[in-house]
Amino acid sequence: MTDVIRIRDLAWRAGREFAIRELAMTVPTGAIYGFLGPNGSGKTTTIRLMLGMLPAEDGTIEVLGHSVPRYAHRALERIGYVPERLHLYQGLTVDESIRFHRAFYKDFDDAEAERLRKRFALREDQLVQRLSKGEAGKLMMLLALSQRAELLVLDEPTDGLDPVIRREVLGALVEYVDSRKATVFISSHLVHEQERICDWVGVMDGGRLIAELPMQEFRSGIKRLRVSQAPPVGDATPFALLSRESLNAQHEEWVVRGWQPEMREWFQRAGADVREIQDLDLEESFVELLRGARTPSTTEIR
Amino acid sequence: MFGQILYTQVKWSRTAVAILSIVTFATPALFWRMVHEGFFGQNSAMEVMNGFEALGPMLVAFAVFAGLLLVAQPWAVDSAARHVYPLALPLPWRKYVAMRFGAGALLLVIPAITLWLGSLLVLALIEIPATLRGYPGTLALRYLLGSLLAYSAVFALQYLSGRRAAHLLLGILIGLVVVALAAEFSGNTALLYSVVNRLIHWPGPLAVFGDSWMLIDV
Amino acid sequence: MSDRSALLGLLFAVAATATRAQSVDELRAELQRAESRLGIAVARQAQLRETRLFGSDAGLRSGGRRVRYRTADLSPRDSAALSRGLELGVTRLREWYGDAGASLADTASLGVTSERRGAFRPLVIFSIASPNFTRVRLSRPVDEEEVARFVIHEAGDRLSARTPTLRRFAGYSAMLPGPREDAEIARRLATSWAAAGRRCAAGAIGACATVAEPIGPDSPLDLYFEPSDFRAVVASANRPAIADSVFYASRRRCLAGADTACARLVRILDPADPIGDHIRGSILTHALALGGRDGIARLLAARDTVPLAALARAAGTSEDALLSSWHTKIYAAVRRGPFDLVVPFLTTFGWAALLLAVATRRRYL
Numbered sequence: 026m027t028d029v030i031r032i033r034d035l036a037w038r039a040g041r042e043f044a045i046r047e048l049a050m051t052v053p054t055g056a057i058y059g060f061l062g063p064n065g066s067g068k069t070t071t072i073r074l075m076l077g078m079l080p081a082e083d084g085t086i087e088v089l090g091h092s093v094p095r096y097a098h099r100a101l102e103r104i105g106y107v108p109e110r111l112h113l114y115q116g117l118t119v120d121e122s123i124r125f126h127r128a129f130y131k132d133f134d135d136a137e138a139e140r141l142r143k144r145f146a147l148r149e150d151q152l153v154q155r156l157s158k159g160e161a162g163k164l165m166m167l168l169a170l171s172q173r174a175e176l177l178v179l180d181e182p183t184d185g186l187d188p189v190i191r192r193e194v195l196g197a198l199v200e201y202v203d204s205r206k207a208t209v210f211i212s213s214h215l216v217h218e219q220e221r222i223c224d225w226v227g228v229m230d231g232g233r234l235i236a237e238l239p240m241q242e243f244r245s246g247i248k249r250l251r252v253s254q255a256p257p258v259g260d261a262t263p264f265a266l267l268s269r270e271s272l273n274a275q276h277e278e279w280v281v282r283g284w285q286p287e288m289r290e291w292f293q294r295a296g297a298d299v300r301e302i303q304d305l306d307l308e309e310s311f312v313e314l315l316r317g318a319r320t321p322s323t324t325e326i327r
Numbered sequence: 328m329f330g331q332i333l334y335t336q337v338k339w340s341r342t343a344v345a346i347l348s349i350v351t352f353a354t355p356a357l358f359w360r361m362v363h364e365g366f367f368g369q370n371s372a373m374e375v376m377n378g379f380e381a382l383g384p385m386l387v388a389f390a391v392f393a394g395l396l397l398v399a400q401p402w403a404v405d406s407a408a409r410h411v412y413p414l415a416l417p418l419p420w421r422k423y424v425a426m427r428f429g430a431g432a433l434l435l436v437i438p439a440i441t442l443w444l445g446s447l448l449v450l451a452l453i454e455i456p457a458t459l460r461g462y463p464g465t466l467a468l469r470y471l472l473g474s475l476l477a478y479s480a481v482f483a484l485q486y487l488s489g490r491r492a493a494h495l496l497l498g499i500l501i502g503l504v505v506v507a508l509a510a511e512f513s514g515n516t517a518l519l520y521s522v523v524n525r526l527i528h529w530p531g532p533l534a535v536f537g538d539s540w541m542l543i544d545v
Numbered sequence: 546m547s548d549r550s551a552l553l554g555l556l557f558a559v560a561a562t563a564t565r566a567q568s569v570d571e572l573r574a575e576l577q578r579a580e581s582r583l584g585i586a587v588a589r590q591a592q593l594r595e596t597r598l599f600g601s602d603a604g605l606r607s608g609g610r611r612v613r614y615r616t617a618d619l620s621p622r623d624s625a626a627l628s629r630g631l632e633l634g635v636t637r638l639r640e641w642y643g644d645a646g647a648s649l650a651d652t653a654s655l656g657v658t659s660e661r662r663g664a665f666r667p668l669v670i671f672s673i674a675s676p677n678f679t680r681v682r683l684s685r686p687v688d689e690e691e692v693a694r695f696v697i698h699e700a701g702d703r704l705s706a707r708t709p710t711l712r713r714f715a716g717y718s719a720m721l722p723g724p725r726e727d728a729e730i731a732r733r734l735a736t737s738w739a740a741a742g743r744r745c746a747a748g749a750i751g752a753c754a755t756v757a758e759p760i761g762p763d764s765p766l767d768l769y770f771e772p773s774d775f776r777a778v779v780a781s782a783n784r785p786a787i788a789d790s791v792f793y794a795s796r797r798r799c800l801a802g803a804d805t806a807c808a809r810l811v812r813i814l815d816p817a818d819p820i821g822d823h824i825r826g827s828i829l830t831h832a833l834a835l836g837g838r839d840g841i842a843r844l845l846a847a848r849d850t851v852p853l854a855a856l857a858r859a860a861g862t863s864e865d866a867l868l869s870s871w872h873t874k875i876y877a878a879v880r881r882g883p884f885d886l887v888v889p890f891l892t893t894f895g896w897a898a899l900l901l902a903v904a905t906r907r908r909y910l
């Protein structure tokens with residue numbers, strides 16, 4: 026099995042309008058897949074569809090070789106899930122929560138759970154409802170990691186956490202991935218955080234996956250160009266044009282994706298000149314990708 | 328798995344179960360007190376029977392209440408997080424619901440047992456007239472069955488998704504209104520009585536509530 | 546006004562108007578004439594009632610039976626069902642009690658009206674001529690079985706009316722109580738505030754024979770009651786013909802716990818019947834059931850004997866055997882066995898399983 030998650034033509038709607046449309050996604054085995062998108066883009070909904078918590082209107086979902094939602098429970102045996110909001114039973118203590126969770130996963134590692142509990146400084150007798158947001162986040166991560174899951178699905182796991190806790194949580198995650206060679210699917214709108222750990226990126230906007238590419242390409246392949254004598258853009262253009270803006274009578278500013286140095290020649294052949302090439306940081310790249318997807322006149326990106 | 332689900336059920340419902348158990352234990356004794364201060368003195372058979380007559384309807388109400396209570400708390404806990412946790416667990420939904428149901432149903436036994444014990448105690452203290460007998464076991468079993476039925480009905484309504492439950496309730500309501508209107512306009516009261524009779528006599532669902540819930544009887 | 550009171554009134558009137566001392570035979574003759582006039586008056590009263598209720602609407606005839614109703618109250622379908630119900634009732638009476646039983650209903654004069662009150666406008670069927678004016682509510686559409694049951698019930702009233710000893714014995718109780726009534730009768734007997742009733746409930750057939758005889762003004766109270774019952778007797782008795790101040794003071798003391806006051810008071814009281822017509826009515830029904838097709842005929846032939854003896858004759862058995870089998874029957878209705886709860890158990894679990902199946906349907910967020 027080369028892909029842990031495979032989604033094709035997924036569609037879902039809550040009301041009359043489709044909230045998720047024609048979504049196709051592939052998460053390779055062993056990848057740390059960053060699922061990016063602005064608030065309300067459909068990330069959490071996609072995750073819930075992936076785990077069988079919502080019924081799709083159309084399309085197919087396959088997770089760890091099991092068709093979802095029909096055999097979601099079989100896939101979930103091997104998935105560690107950390108949702109966006111605390112989902113644990115508030116009336117239980119930390120220790121009771123661990124014991125409850127353990128009962129459902131035959132590979133649950135008690136020693137690892139105890140080690141993480143101490144590392145995260147969670148008291149056994151603390152009631153879940155009395156945990157701070159950070160402590161609750163740590164507990165959920167503890168449970169997911171102690172399962173020894175092949176796939177971790179994390180929905181905004183560090184959202185709202187202070188930098189110290191965020192570092193603790195991500196640190197534990199990275200250790201886990203290094204030791205277990207697990208696949209991680211992590212959804213977030215914190216682009217810089219994703220940059221540090223992910224090797225694949227999927228960008229969601231308006232219920233669609235607008236980009237899916239290796240992190241390296243995401244990081245280095247989106248550039249801002251200052252172009253003089255800007256040529257027309259057609260099907261033969263070797264890169265994807267995300268946006269173009271006129272600076273003055275002679276110069277335009279282009280944001281392109283998939284840039285390679287040898288593409289200068291295309292401009293030269295077209296009688297144009299690339300005056301300047303600017304690297305964009307991940308956040309700027311993300312914003313330009315979104316802008317490109319939302320502007321109808323730009324070239325199709327995927 | 329079931330052990331942990333039962334553990335959580337006990338944790339959430341223990342106060343309710345404790346209160347119910349105390350109440351069902353004490354209720355026969357309360358009625359004994361009324362009989363003990365009987366008008367005709369010395370526990371005449373009629374007074375003993377009449378004194379305990381209202382115990383049955385009261386226990387019916389307790390049984391229904393017990394069923395309701397044992398669904399409410401776990402439901403509220405799961406519902407607060409929109410059932411994300413149970414849906415994320417690696418077991419089919421029907422298996423989870425069945426275990427949740429079983430855990431609650433098991434706890435219904437406790438107030439039934441305390442009712443039985445309370446009844447035994449009262450029967451030991453009271454001088455039962457020679458023409459009457461005590462039925463503590465039968466009463467406790469009826470209570471258990473009544474509370475199980477109430478529990479099952481409320482459980483089904485709660486665990487159906489909101490839309491389905493609303494449709495079901497609406498369907499029942501519409502059905503009742505249609506039957507009542509049909510009876511009114513056609514004058515065919517037999518239809519209404521027939522529906523009611525089927526519900527309250529075996530094997531109808533409400534038959535357990537229509538039976539004799541007497542602690543002391545002939 | 547009951548016919549008994551009317552008769553007594555007439556009797557006093559006759560006595561009051563006597564201008565000279567009359568012989569017993571003359572008084573008897575006067576009584577017979579008064580009875581005849583009373584009968585005419587009662588019949589006339591029934592006629593007037595009939596006219597007031599039904600006007601000139603004809604109703605229907607079924608054999609010797611006449612059923613009056615207003616055409617507007619009964620649809621053709623309902624009147625056909627009514628007719629069939631009458632036939633069915635008479636057929637059953639003939640099956641169980643022979644011609645004597647059927648004849649009780651053969652000349653019934655019944656009325657059917659629609660009750661205006663309530664949302665469902667049920668019908669009411671009643672015996673026009675019955676002194677007790679027995680009425681039963683019928684549902685719509687008219688159910689033949691309900692009509693048949695009424696016919697049998699009303700036949701029981703007629704049977705009691707024809708035999709004065711039975712009227713005193715069982716009043717106008719229903720002729721055919723079912724198992725639910727048996728259970729209720731068993732309970733009433735077991736909780737009777739007369740010791741004799743309770744002994745009967747415990748299986749003492751001699752005590753059942755005692756309570757089968759209604760308490761009369763000359764009945765020895767200690768046959769029915771024990772000293773521990775006196776307070777209940779005082780509480781439920783009719784007020785005797787003594788000064789209010791004496792009675793109420795004694796009654797208050799008795800009910801407050803003074804046993805001697807109770808013991809004194811019961812000697813002068815007319816105690817209420819501790820058993821009730823309903824229970825004796827069930828003995829009557831049981832006797833007729835045992836008697837089969839000749840039961841009623843034998844009962845009617847034994848009019849002047851003591852009630853229990855008459856019932857035993859109707860049943861074709863001894864008094865003890867009658868009471869013993871009656872006792873067994875009513876207590877069979879409340880007998881509880883270890884398997885009584887098996888059906889409720891299984892049925893409740895069945896419904897619970899069904900509801901659980903409904904609850905386990907796939908759920909999503």
